Amino acid sequence: MKVVEEEQLITVMDGPWSTTDLIREIVESGTQEDPFYVMDLGEVVARYHRWKELMPRVEPFYAVKCNDDKLLVSTLAALGTGFDCASKAEIELVTSIGVAPDRIIFANPAKMASHIRFASAVGVDVMTFDSETELMKIKQYMPHAQLVIRIRCDAASAQCPLGIKFGCDPVTEAPRLLKLAAVFGLDVIGVSFHVGSGASETDVYARAIALSRALFLVGHNVGHKAMRILDIGGGFPGGTHTSIQEVSAVINSALEEHFPDRSVRVIAEPGRYFAAAAYTLAAMVHAKREVTSKECADETHTMYFINDGVYGSFNCVLYDHQHVVAEPLNDNGSVPAPCSVWGPTCDGLDCVLPATRLPSLAIGDWLIFRDMGAYTLPVASPFNGFPVPTVRPVVDARLACILKELRPLSASQFAAGRVVESPALGTSRPASRAASPCRAVFVECALK
Template sequence: MHSSNKTLVLQDNTNIYDVIEKIVENPNYDEPFFICDIDQLIWNVENWKRLMPRVEIFYAVKCNYNREVLETFAALDLGFDCATMDEISKIIALDVSPNKIVFSNPTKIIEHLEYAKQTGVRAMTFDNEEELYKIKKHYPEAELLLRIRCDDESAKYVLGKKFGVLPGSEALDLLRLAKQLELTIIGVHFHVGSGCSDYYAYYKALCAAKGVFDAAIELGFPVKLIDIGGGYPGETINPIDKIAETTNAGLLDNFPDLSVKIIAEPGKYCCNTPYKLVTQIHSKKIVIDENNKKIRMYYVDVNVYNSLFSVLFGEYYKFRPVCENKNAQLHPCIIWGSTSDVNDKITDKFDYLPDLNIGDWLIVEETGAYTVSISCEYNGLSMPKSCAVISKKNWSFLTTKAPKPIRKEKFTFSLNDFLKDRDQPAIFRKIYF
């Protein structure tokens, strides 16, 4: 592994696309790679604070746990939503305070629960009786958030099918049991679903959370926290502005007391747009479809298993050439991944690209969410390596003026370092801070 974690600091008047072109122009370089724009990571956080100044980010680590992401968010003094022992350990290793971590898995493996106790992570969620008995036995000092079910039924992934208790009598029964067990309830948690599209889902969930919160107060619990979960979109064409408006309205109507702390667990919103995946065409074939039209089939050196797993669940990714000719004629095409699996189809013939050749490079925009964190080496194909870029201005900010500045020594590297670093397995060749 690298002896230090590194990133490339951009020179003036240079951007991420300049770096991509420089890499692919090298005749000796032929591997796919992710590239992260740390400026965009920082902008996403600033935009969130502008839109929802009362809501603190506890970044969902499961979405993307590359070090460039975690280091940046730790420097910005964000909180972290962790679901497992491994995720907690990654954050603790960054010298993040345990009180900046929420163990937000309502059904915890006992070993993981005991690790949370060992590391001092006290805040955690639950949604059933057996979990309360487990916590009483293994970590009675924990500070609990009751997870209620308030689903956006239009979400891509309705999490209430697996987690959460209805916010009426079922929630009240759990509060009463926690009281009998002499456990501590500090707040209410909900998650309206991943890929939320209903602007008002958060407002309705906050109304439901208010009832549970008040019931906990009546039982004498020191409630002080509302965790509004994740589900925020992370695409440029689908901004969070409208959801932010209804969330702010829900907070004002239900929790006007500013002493109540509000946190959220965005994942995709934070890290999707900063990433691009760069891949090369290694094979090409032209076929005739049922309408007697020519379809170009391009085979690239990434696949749904090592980098674009969400394709299997309906996610759509848009490809474009690195060297793009705006006036080129477009043709229907299918893009296939690099495995032997027939399900490894990344796009369909409704996509249009100019006529391309073997060796041409493509960029896939907005690939930071649930890509590098969900991958395997099917067919023995490793995941793409990763690098990160940052402007001089933001590098100076992160190393001198950020809430928790990053240490400066031995962080920068040259493009030549990236291009020639081929002696380790791909998973160990990530270029980090």
């Protein structure tokens, strides 16, 4: 029996609304006890618009590993982004929604042979490499591949350094690998780098672009006459209060200096930039206990237990080195006091916040966590039997008018009204008024 995958329904919001108000509405319906996300599609669209405004020459290829939520991927595909895939499954996901193979780069420098064969079968020809053994593997399984050499150029500080695992030395190793690829009869068409996920240094992009320019010349001299792609990787911030304005200025300047020829295609691999701020997590306090402070016997410390933890959404605390912030959904006016926040499992490692300050919370109160769309859902597991949070997508009515017309999205995915019941119950409460008519001017500005 074939299992038919259900479309994710997108709640169309009419009139003024906020993510916090919507979470409060869902919670107050009395049917929600499990943790859940509210995903704002408008945030994704706004960030795409901002990217194109600040770096019109750089094509975003979304890093699917950051968050493989099919609706997020579909929305980005509808807007026109490309995709950075690292595995067979990610390529399957992206091609299943109709994305053309030439909008995908297989950007894993250490690929499994079966994944290379799959990429070849579906027409994904562009892929990265950074070693001699990878060249030999590609020569055996996909000699017609269009190769991009990945070099190492690390930011002085990054949330997740990647150079310790991937990227050849641009001075000592890369020239030799370019010559070897030519000997093997393989086509190298470009250079890529990744300064580190969540990089806090901007000048590193200028250094890496300069190194790439030098390798374009080396590649041309050893026989790779079709060097035409520069992949500047990821590392772009994605939090609500962050901006890519400074880093975009550095990148634009470096491109003008080293790659003024517009025949070179420039792509990037943003992940958290598109995903992080679009997702807000809501989790409920289901238990608490008072403990005596180790430093002072007269002070107490409250341990709050919530229904999501480090084996679920907050794996980002362990693996992505994120610093999450808990906000009470409702302000009860009490003075913030020392406390800690713990996940629901029976593992002592399951600590979300070892030390913070929150107002006094009762069992049944809710906490919200913003900027939770990056490196959370893809790694979450139902360890100890606790469910992975569901995602409730929402979009402003004016923006919905145009998004529903863009493939691979479809009009059937957009539901008028505010869904406040549990998705498992399959019920909803209608909005208090009809959706407002389309306003083309608003949408045109958002999608330029």
